[in-house]
Amino acid sequence: MPKTIRSSVMMMLTVVLAAAGAGCKKSEPAPAAPAAQPGGGAKTYKFAFITNNSSDFWNIASKGVAKAEKDLGIEAHVFRPLKTEVAEQQRIIEDVMVQNFDGMAICAINPDAMTPLLDKVAAKMPVVVHDSDAPKSQRKAFVGTDNVAAGKMAGQAAIDALKAAGITKGKIAMFVGRIDMQNSIDRKRGIDETLGKQPGIEILPVFLDGADRNKAKKNVEDALARYPDLVMTIGLWSYNGPCMVDAVKASTRAKKPLIVAFDEEEETLKAVEDGVIYATIVQRPFQFGYQSMKALKDVKEGKTIPAFIDTTIQKIDKSNLTPFWTELREMKK
């Protein structure tokens, strides 16, 4: 018996270690693209690109980073904190600092709490902030969208959707991972300043999910159960779109709430096509990746860059879905 157990243990350990070994190999940052080394023998800069979670949204941004590697002859490594926690992101930053990186682009999870650390990094290498700004830090630029404007665009889309459905009063529920991130704060502000000013409309306190999809979907289910007069749900982060769609579809309510979303997850776009989502506000994450890397390289080469690099926003509804989706699929290849 003990022999059997011993061999089982050894076999299992081998399997597990082999799996872990294979995984470790894959977890290494993407190798530098075969850098063209413009200028012959010029230094290849090594930049870090840090996200705030594991959402599909960042896959598109990573494509932009990879494209920048090819176009600009740089080496880039993408890091994703999986739990959307400040401590986790700080650990990644500390690891970046002790390696020989030449610049860092980051979507700071909590801009205020992380400003001292970002300044520490900025003293060592150029820092660019993307997606969600850290305005008080010593960052060289913010690459992203005007999130207040994006919020206003979402708010206007919501007003249009309500008008089209003939709804004049009711409650609106908003869903997001964290409300302390600058992009959430700004988007909510934009929505409050537009939709929030509509007579008869009440915007409920935001439902928070910590970027946990299970909790995000449960939040929508609970909002649907709690508010019979819920006329609309708005998701501020990318995964909130599919979570709202699934929960609303599963609901047996006679009058289902309208949906406005952010970003371009596949299931969000599918729901726009099916008419379940009225509109989604997209912000070109590919450019977050590409422009962040370009900005860092420009700083390293002594060029002046603007403090705000606007990647622009766009409202996607049924009318302009097809060209956008086709372009996105091409980009993802």
Add this chain to the structure above:
Amino acid sequence: MKAFKKEITMFAVMVALAIITAVLNPLFLGGDNLRNNVRHISLISLFALGEAMVIIAGGIDLSIGSIICVTAVTTSYLAMYAGFGIGAAVAISLGIALLAGIAQGAIIARFNIPPFVVTLGSMLLLRGVAEVLTGGSDVGFQGKYPGFRKLGEGIALGMPVPFWFAVGAIAIVAFLMHRTLFGRYCYAIGSNPEAARLSGIPVMWIRLATFIGAAALSGVAGMLYVAYLPTATPSLGNAFELHAVAAAVLGGCSLQGGKGSVFGVLIGAGILQITFNAVNLVGQSLWQNVVAGGVILTAVIVDRLFEKSRTFAAGKKAAPTSPSTSASPSASAASANPVVEGHA
């Protein structure tokens, strides 16, 4: 009935919680909300039952959340990127969950390493495997496999599909734990492993079996979660091991082992889910963990107070009899014929 006193206390807590929520917001009793609660209680019950088996046999399994994650991620990854059909992807993923259970059970049993340490290692290792497999990104079905998704989202015979999985799991685990020698051995090992070993119980094999059972149930839960969401994220199942422990403890399992019942675990899962639901229906989502923590603490304090009064009453009754009739459960377990302190 006497044996179920702890469960009755907790059942009363669960019912009280449901009544308070329903009074504060009658929509708690709405059809959709009840179905959602049944779905989530079923999902929590699945992995909490596995945890309870391990705890009853004197162990603890911290890898449950990671097994759920790795099963979900592997299912999604194999189906979406590796060219496998959804059936094969599920089968391989469940196989991986089982292998994980066998591996950690074997290490614990063979090398006599505390389960806390081994499963802590597995928790990190398996979570890491999920992270590297996905490259740290979410893996969604992107509208594919609607049939498979029904396992998580669908309704069958008026109930959410996970409910029927939970019913099957409850029937099997209840039979194993309360009607077989295996179950009796689990309670005996949990009460006093040394006494169990001396009385000829194959402690190593029983412990191994509990970890395999926990991994299998977590694997099924992982499959249902990815069908429900329907996206596997490398952070899926974070802290689920703590939910499992909370459900088991609320349901009457002792972290020292040797105590607990399947019925109790269901109640524990019910208390947890109703608390989460109540916060969203009555308060704000921000308060979920505060209220859940408060409810757990209140429930165990209430139970301890009831237990004290029960012990006091039992002591008064036992006083006139001879000392030998009031032998402790652990002393009983130390005898050659271990006495099951569960609810056989």
